[in-house]
Amino acid sequence: MDIRHEIRQWLAEHLPGSIGTLDERLQWERTLADGGWNCVGWPVEYGGRGLTLEQQMAVHEEYALSGAPPRIAVVGEELLGPTLMAFGTEAQRARFLPRIRSGEEQWCQGYSEPGAGSDLANVSTGATLDGDRWLINGQKIWTSWAHISDWAFVLARTTPGSHRHTGLSYLLVPMRQPGVTVRPIRQLTGTSEFNEVFFDNATTEPDLVVGSVGDGWKVAMATLGFERGVAMLGHQVRFRRELDGIIALARANGTIDDPLIRDRLTRAWIGLETMRAYTLTGDSQPSVAKLLWGSWHRGLGELAMDVIGASSTTVDGDALSEWQHLYLFSRAETIYGGSDEIQRNIIAHRHLSLPRPS
Structure with missing residues (x-):
């Protein structure tokens, strides 16, 4: 059975008649994961199917034709996952990739700031290594799905006094902690997929830097490459x-x-x-x-x-x-x-x- 026919048949058997609420969409993500229809382009060793570009396109086409809702888990699946495969440590890959693959954890992207939107090198959110933890302070904005996310990958300035592309690091930060505040942004469409995120002495572990400390710009640009x-x-x-x-x-x-x-x-x-x-x-x-x-x-x-x-x-x-x-x-x-x-x-x-x- 070719991949197009396989997913078409699976969707016909498993797609509910209605997926409207956020909880229903999150449950649908877990259903896709259980059926092996998320992370289809990931290598087999990381739990994916290792599909070619043409096969991935066939899967996406059949998914859209079925009327299934837009995916929520794309930030973890298509952005962070490939970034960890390229730049993460074995421990980071072992810790996070299985939970993305299973649909257990959702991710958001902490890049844009009020003063650093398209000019991402102007990031001012700072992170300081304080003993056995990073302390993160600053604000991110236009953060898609932050209100339902368990984790964020955050571009932060870890070298005080650094400028532009230097002195930045790519941190993995838990969202469900007292130092993180999320405020939904109501858009012209009446929906609120985007959010403001405030870090007030939020913490993360010292080994949750992807790539080297101070080399975050290179990692962040690779993530954008996967996104586009x-x-x-x-x-x-x-x-x-x-x-x-x-x-x-x-x-x-x-x-x-x-x-x-x-x-x-x-x-x-x-x-x-x-x-x-x-x-x-x-x-x-x-x-x-x-x-x-x-x-x-x-x-x-x-x-x-x-x-x-x-x-x-x-x-x-x-x-x-x-x-x-x-x-x-x-x-x-x-x-x-x-x-x-x-x-x-x-x-x-x-x-x-x-x-x-x-």
């Missing part, structure tokens, strides 16, 4: 489902007969195929991938509003429609995870060797 690389396969499949829905809507209301709308739908399809091909090369540059999907998805939200027409500006009751939510949420996608402007600078300077502005 293979982890994007699942997002692209969701994008496909959204595009198919917008095309169906255009056919239903007749806007597909408008040459301008039809041209934009065609360009959206071409853009998605380009992203898919680029990711499947296995050699994609993270900054290019981020630039491609952020701009494309924001444009898809705008296209959805134009296909719907004037009624897209009204709300039925208190709930946004799927397309209104897409439009509002995608406005942020050219900013979070590294703004388009920052990605263009990285591409220009690091990959094309163009000079910096004088």
Whole structure:
């Protein structure tokens, strides 16, 4: 049985009719883990299936076609897991990878700060080694799923007086402790996936530094590479489902007969195929991938509003429609995870060797 048919059959047998609440989504993550359908790209020795990129894409496509909800566990599964495999110690891998694989522990990413968003090198959250523990003080913001997470990987300044990329360390910090305060941020969409996180003498163990102390920038950039690389396969499949829905809507209301709308739908399809091909090369540059999907998805939200027409500006009751939510949420996608402007600078300077502005 090929992998596509295998997951299609498993989803048909195990996917509940409704997964709406947060508790139901967390339970679904554990169900996926029990069935062996999370961490499918991880090596077999770490509990994964060792699937190729093409096989992973097939799994993601079938998952999206089934109507299953977006994954919550991607931060641990697709970001921290590969980072620990590349930079972690054997003890760290043995301690954390099995619990990510089993769905027992959820993770969040402690990168952005009020003064260090796209300019991540401006991080000011500090960590000091105090005997047998690290003491962490500072604030993170826009932290996805912090309110349900058991752990965070935190980029903190461990060398006092250091600047920019130097003196940073990559710490693994337990979230459920008195020194950590989480405040949800209510968004335009009415939801609160993002949070502010405050560290007030929060602690972690001295051996929970990934990589060397002071070498956190390199590790953090590798994590971002995983975020914008293979982890994007699942997002692209969701994008496909959204595009198919917008095309169906255009056919239903007749806007597909408008040459301008039809041209934009065609360009959206071409853009998605380009992203898919680029990711499947296995050699994609993270900054290019981020630039491609952020701009494309924001444009898809705008296209959805134009296909719907004037009624897209009204709300039925208190709930946004799927397309209104897409439009509002995608406005942020050219900013979070590294703004388009920052990605263009990285591409220009690091990959094309163009000079910096004088």
